[in-house]
Amino acid sequence: MRARFARAARLAALLLLAGGAQAAPVQASDGPHEFAVLGAPADPRSVVTWGASADRMGDGVADRGYRLVVHTSTGGTDLRIRLSNAFGDRPVTFDDVHAGIRRTGAELVRGSNHALTFEGARSVTVPAGAVVVSDPLPVRLPAATDLVVSIHSPDAAGPATGHWMAMQTSYTTQGDHTAEESAANWTETTGSWSYLDSVSVRPPAGTGAVVAFGDSITDGWQSTTDLDRRWPDYLSRRLQTARTHIKGVANEGISGNKVLADGAGQSALNRLQRDVLSQPGVRTVFLFEGVNDLKAHTGVTAQDLIAGYREIADRVHAAGKCVVVATVAPFKGWSEWDPAAEAVRQDVNEFIRTSGDFDAVTDFDHILRNPYDPERIFPFFDGGDHLHPNDKGMQAMADAVDLPSLDCTGRG
The missing domain is CATH 2.60.120 (Jelly Rolls)
Structure with a gap:
């Protein structure tokens, strides 16, 4: 109950800010314009x-x-x-x-x-x-x-x-x-x-879109070039044949992107408005980021990442949209993995699964991990570097998404 009241207070503050500056352009954090x-x-x-x-x-x-x-x-x-x-x-x-x-x-x-x-x-x-x-x-x-x-x-x-x-x-x-x-x-x-x-179109009335907001896994690294086998592509194919009002999919992943810090693109916090919320017809934001923050060994803690997730969720809700979040996938075997980063990943995933701050959760960690060594990606899904899924792993991720959770009426 205390978490619910805290979330409501954060949302109210963001709504007041949005109401006072809704028509103003958004300042890009790493540029003068x-x-x-x-x-x-x-x-x-x-x-x-x-x-x-x-x-x-x-x-x-x-x-x-x-x-x-x-x-x-x-x-x-x-x-x-x-x-x-x-x-x-x-x-x-x-x-x-x-x-x-x-x-x-x-x-x-x-x-x-x-x-x-x-x-x-x-x-x-x-x-x-x-x-x-x-x-x-x-x-x-x-x-x-x-x-x-x-x-x-x-x-x-x-x-x-x-x-x-x-x-x-x-x-x-x-x-x-x-x-x-x-x-x-x-x-x-x-x-x-x-x-x-x-690119946008005017589809049949009532149609909405989901934005996949992420890093290199969402961007499609280790999927097959020219065959549209990123996990948002597989998700789109599911949506086109499903009984759902969500038919639009935008892939807003950037390889190397972080939630908190600029580097490979502006951080998720700093590009949320331009890359996600300004796109037309968006009903739901699917957030799958965090591994680059915790494996970079910059001192980012679980609480730091949790604060970033909460800010994104609050801003998405203040815009009247829903947010689905995915757990951080395993990456043991990647050169930057160590027990400290793994401990942060476990704490962040526990928060994602239990906090109630999001409209739905998709457990990519559970889908991709090796049941015999859960800190590693399952070999059948491993693109070869122990971090990025291959085509089969991308499809498994898309298949794990609960489609009704994307067909969201938004939050006011």
Whole structure:
């Protein structure tokens, strides 16, 4: 009962803060710019169908084209994309942006490639620290589609924004070939997504989305490249055939990410608003982070991590959404494992299982651990480094998620 009252007090404080500053942009902790969403007005019927967390990349290249392959979750109409300059130090212009359906490789289905506009214009300049949302494209996008977004920037320079570890082959070119459906000029490959950080559609009424919020395991490391075998991909396939209103899935994992400290991307606490809560149609946040905090040997205690989890849960609840949390998976055999980190993991998992601070719990520790040596991942699920699951482990994780727990009406 005491924990319930404490949670209510934290939530009330956050609601007061949110009520006083709901329309204000969110300050990014490791950059000089505020996060702002520009472009066409938000559509309350839109739901995110694909997402990838933004991070700093190398320097942008002028007159470079990107043909970015992404696999959607829910289907719908009125396709919109979001382009990010969150980590840029200067404006970047996109003078030609198209979206089409992939046939194979960099080749598109004939007749599927359409120009996107931004408040009616074909060109858009995104200030440093901002994201921009396109106008809706009046086409129907089927569920589970390989969508191809082709973008060109005539002036990109300075730090670029994107997602390093896509586990998906995309394509680049020099010059503007975005309108072409042929692959002839898209001969260079890349394993990253540049500038694009989400796609949304207007699905059937009542449809919502879940955001998988995590680190390299969520990002898909050790799953098979180009086959969409990250655990959120397997979860999406379950959701598309299930009797549930949750059909949208956004993967907001970053390899090496921590709950508490910036490093491999901003911390979960610092990127929660931009990567998760600002996405349209999100009903539930699925939090699976923590192993990078406790194995880094920086002195992080169980109480430190618990405070971070509670802050995330309180902020998600203050936004009127639900939060499902997963236990931290075993990693004995990984080079940074030691008994002290294991002790923190055990204490954190006990809190996750018993605190009642979350709307639901998925026990990934129980699913992935070796029953004969529970501090280790089960060999059948081990991707080879004793931390990251392979394809079978990813599928087992997705299969362990209780789908009704994701179909949440939110918290007010």
